[in-house]
Amino acid sequence: MSSKNLLVISQITDDQKNVIKKMGINVFGIDDLDVQVSKNEINILYGWNKKIGLDIINADHSSLEWIHAISAGVDSIPMDILSKRNIKLTNASGIHAESISQSVIAFILHFVRGIDNAESNRLNKNWITNENTQPAIISDFDYLIFGTGHIGQQIARLLKSLGGHTTGVNTSGHPAEYFDKTVSIKNVSNQLIHADVIINVMPLTDSTLHYFNYDRFASAKEIFLFINVGRGPVVESKGLIKAINDGTIKHAALDVFEEEPLKSDSPFWTLPNTIITPHNTGVVRHFKNKQMRIFLPNLEQYLKDGTFKSNQVNLNSGY
Amino acid sequence: MSSKNLLVISQITDDQKNVIKKMGINVFGIDDLDVQVSKNEINILYGWNKKIGLDIINADHSSLEWIHAISAGVDSIPMDILSKRNIKLTNASGIHAESISQSVIAFILHFVRGIDNAESNRLNKNWITNENTQPAIISDFDYLIFGTGHIGQQIARLLKSLGGHTTGVNTSGHPAEYFDKTVSIKNVSNQLIHADVIINVMPLTDSTLHYFNYDRFASAKEIFLFINVGRGPVVESKGLIKAINDGTIKHAALDVFEEEPLKSDSPFWTLPNTIITPHNTGVVRHFKNKQMRIFLPNLEQYLKDGTFKSNQVNLNSGY
Numbered sequence: 356m357s358s359k360n361l362l363v364i365s366q367i368t369d370d371q372k373n374v375i376k377k378m379g380i381n382v383f384g385i386d387d388l389d390v391q392v393s394k395n396e397i398n399i400l401y402g403w404n405k406k407i408g409l410d411i412i413n414a415d416h417s418s419l420e421w422i423h424a425i426s427a428g429v430d431s432i433p434m435d436i437l438s439k440r441n442i443k444l445t446n447a448s449g450i451h452a453e454s455i456s457q458s459v460i461a462f463i464l465h466f467v468r469g470i471d472n473a474e475s476n477r478l479n480k481n482w483i484t485n486e487n488t489q490p491a492i493i494s495d496f497d498y499l500i501f502g503t504g505h506i507g508q509q510i511a512r513l514l515k516s517l518g519g520h521t522t523g524v525n526t527s528g529h530p531a532e533y534f535d536k537t538v539s540i541k542n543v544s545n546q547l548i549h550a551d552v553i554i555n556v557m558p559l560t561d562s563t564l565h566y567f568n569y570d571r572f573a574s575a576k577e578i579f580l581f582i583n584v585g586r587g588p589v590v591e592s593k594g595l596i597k598a599i600n601d602g603t604i605k606h607a608a609l610d611v612f613e614e615e616p617l618k619s620d621s622p623f624w625t626l627p628n629t630i631i632t633p634h635n636t637g638v639v640r641h642f643k644n645k646q647m648r649i650f651l652p653n654l655e656q657y658l659k660d661g662t663f664k665s666n667q668v669n670l671n672s673g674y
Numbered sequence: 675m676s677s678k679n680l681l682v683i684s685q686i687t688d689d690q691k692n693v694i695k696k697m698g699i700n701v702f703g704i705d706d707l708d709v710q711v712s713k714n715e716i717n718i719l720y721g722w723n724k725k726i727g728l729d730i731i732n733a734d735h736s737s738l739e740w741i742h743a744i745s746a747g748v749d750s751i752p753m754d755i756l757s758k759r760n761i762k763l764t765n766a767s768g769i770h771a772e773s774i775s776q777s778v779i780a781f782i783l784h785f786v787r788g789i790d791n792a793e794s795n796r797l798n799k800n801w802i803t804n805e806n807t808q809p810a811i812i813s814d815f816d817y818l819i820f821g822t823g824h825i826g827q828q829i830a831r832l833l834k835s836l837g838g839h840t841t842g843v844n845t846s847g848h849p850a851e852y853f854d855k856t857v858s859i860k861n862v863s864n865q866l867i868h869a870d871v872i873i874n875v876m877p878l879t880d881s882t883l884h885y886f887n888y889d890r891f892a893s894a895k896e897i898f899l900f901i902n903v904g905r906g907p908v909v910e911s912k913g914l915i916k917a918i919n920d921g922t923i924k925h926a927a928l929d930v931f932e933e934e935p936l937k938s939d940s941p942f943w944t945l946p947n948t949i950i951t952p953h954n955t956g957v958v959r960h961f962k963n964k965q966m967r968i969f970l971p972n973l974e975q976y977l978k979d980g981t982f983k984s985n986q987v988n989l990n991s992g993y
Contacts, residue, residue: 454811457836461783468780473951474793480943482935482952489957492773516835517776616801624799630789631796633803640808 359658360392360418362411365402365425371647378654399423401650403432412436421657424668425646427451427506427637428586430559434670444668445653449505450645451637455584456509458636459554460517462608463498466580467491471606471628494518496579499550501540501566502557503531504674506584510554511535522546526672547575552582558674559586569594569603578604584636587611592623599626610636678977679711679737681730684721684744690966697973718742720969722751731755740976743987744965746770746825746956747905749878753989763987764972768824769964770956774903775828777955778873779836781927782817785899786810790925790947813837815898818869820859820885821876822850823993825903829873830854841865845991866894871901877993878905888913888922897923903955906930911942918945929955 360381363372372382380399383392385407394414400422411419412433419442424432427448437444465471469490476483498514500507503523511521511533523531524546528539538546547553553575557563568591572578581604583590592613598604608630609623615634617623623631639645652664668674679700682691691701699718702711704726713733719741730738731752738761743751746767756763784790788809795802817833819826822842830840830852842850843865847858857865866872872894876882887910891897900923902909911932917923927949928942934953936942942950958964971983987993 453837454809457783457811458787458809460779460836461787461789464776464780464783465789468777468955469951470780470784470949473949476952477943477948477950480936480938480940484935484952484954484957488954489959490773490777490954491959492776495959513835516832517779518772616803617799619799621799624796629796630792632788632792633795633801635803635807635809636787638803638808640810640814 359398360396361399362397363401364404367643423650428558429668434673438670445663445666446668447649448666452505452509454639455506455636456513459510459582460513462582462630466606496551497549498552499546500554506556508533551579553578554582555585555589557585557589559588560673563589565591569597572598572603580606582608584610587613596622610634678717679715680718680720681716682720683723686962742969747877748987753992757989764982764985765987767985771824771828773958774825774955775832778829778901779832781901785925815870816868817871818865819873825875827852870898872897873901874904874908876904876908878907879992882908884910888916891917891922899925901927903929906932915941929953
């Protein structure tokens with residue numbers, strides 16, 4: 356068997372390149388395409404770019420076998436084509452769990468512990484200590500987390516350590532670590548009427564697109580806090596904006612949006628009681644190293660027997 | 675033995691009053707003083723008020739035996755007099771640990787996860803995602819916690835669950851639960867040069883008064899975040915303000931101050947990168963019930979043998 360050709364789309368360090376080469380792999384960069392190596396000779400893509408990726412997949416006599424996506428969400432990759440061509444897909448699920456879950460706890464504590472009130476009192480030079488401004492604690496609220504994968508589990512684990520009660524929502528209601536309870540998304544309406552804090556970390560699939568819309572929010576109990584750190588299009592923008600503006604949702608923290616970046620005239624910037632972050636809660640320092648801790652063991656295993664140690668994406672479910 | 679007379683200074687409910695009466699105690703309110711009961715007949719004070727308390731302690735033939743303070747800090751109570759008159763003191767240490775520790779984590783995550791940046795970007799309608807604004811995570815910083823009692827331990831426990839490394843500071847360097855390490859306050863200078871986040875939860879005593887002053891802050895590594903949720907006078911105001919203004923302290927979160935409430939012209943209101951809360955991080959909902967869970971078992975034990983189940987204050991150390 357001739358050695359495999361790997362195309363690096365997402366940057367890696369020279370040291371990392373050398374480690375891969377020592378495993379008998381030919382490593383190419385984008386500039387090498389059609390110069391050092393032709394598109395139909397690429398076996399492995401490290402990273403994903405829609406234009407380059409589709410060019411390689413659709414090349415005559417394409418040899419592409421495996422794409423490693425460096426994000427957890429892989430909704431920009433055409434699963435149906437991969438499935439048809441028998442191209443395997445791995446992702447970086449898990450790598451963002453620590454940083455995203457810490458942002459989620461930051462958002463929750465911000466509103467639960469009244470840092471929003473403190474900030475407006477500071478601006479008004481106003482020392483207020485009456486009963487109405489007594490901060491709550493985590494255990495005063497119920498938490499409903501849509502998505503029980505790595506990220507959802509880390510959020511549940513941290514909420515538990517803070518005394519919070521969590522219910523996880525997934526496709527079948529199967530149990531998941533750290534959650535007090537899980538339910539199937541089909542039976543979620545009974546949960547919505549009890550939840551104070553709703554957190555979305557679901558992947559974007561055909562069935563989650565615009566899952567959260569105005570009617571969904573209105574069918575819940577008054578929502579103390581809605582957090583979206585999953586995927587923007589899982590939430591219908593207009594319905595979300597309406598629900599925040601009319602008080603159906605009292606507070607919100609939003610990291611992802613249907614259209615990114617937000618334009619300067621976006622209505623999201625001026626929503627009341629809302630934290631906006633620029634799709635950066637999942638940003639990971641030392642990202643390249645952490646990525647390699649997923650990719651290299653998978654590469655080693657794949658060269659042996661064509662399987663993966665972890666993080667293979669099911670092309671039907673999309674995660 | 676005639677039954678004991680208890681004076682209620684801090685409000686309790688009628689139900690709680692009845693529970694205490696059923697234990698054979700005569701319960702009086704402040705309005706009963708010199709009417710139903712004379713000052714020298716009071717055996718137990720529930721709560722503390724300086725004027726009333728001193729009147730009772732200093733009454734001719736005072737019968738005062740025990741003061742239960744409903745706060746953790748008892749620095750407004752004259753320990754020397756209590757010690758001389760053999761008056762016992764219990765406090766509410768532990769009752770505020772959950773809420774204070776949750777505020778501390780809220781403050782830390784606010785700055786570590788860049789909610790401060792997010793807020794200013796929102797006001798400027800500015801979507802910024804460059805490398806300089808990548809949020810950090812908890813494990814990127816070292817945490818030095820002055821005070822290893824109930825509150826310090828809860829802070830250490832939560833930081834641990836978030837991946838943080840904590841060093842506790844106490845009088846002797848004795849070990850304390852949840853801390854990775856503890857040191858004596860005498861040897862703290864070696865720790866100050868490594869700490870990124872400094873948290874004060876020390877009680878106010880003669881030796882902690884103005885412990886934190888400008889020189890102390892300047893002797894540390896650049897301080898990413900200074901938090902005071904202990905006692906205001908443990909920090910010298912002028913030095914703190916100078917250290918925040920000149921960047922020795924990059925961010926601060928302050929719940930307690932030398933003079934409270936802050937006046938509208940206080941320089942604290944306009945400090946950069948600072949969260950100000952009105953001495954309310956320790957506010958506890960259902961406070962009266964939680965207080966009784968400490969007081970009633972102590973009362974029962976005290977009537978039996980003159981000792982306490984928990985929360986007796988050492989009159990020499992002051993906590």
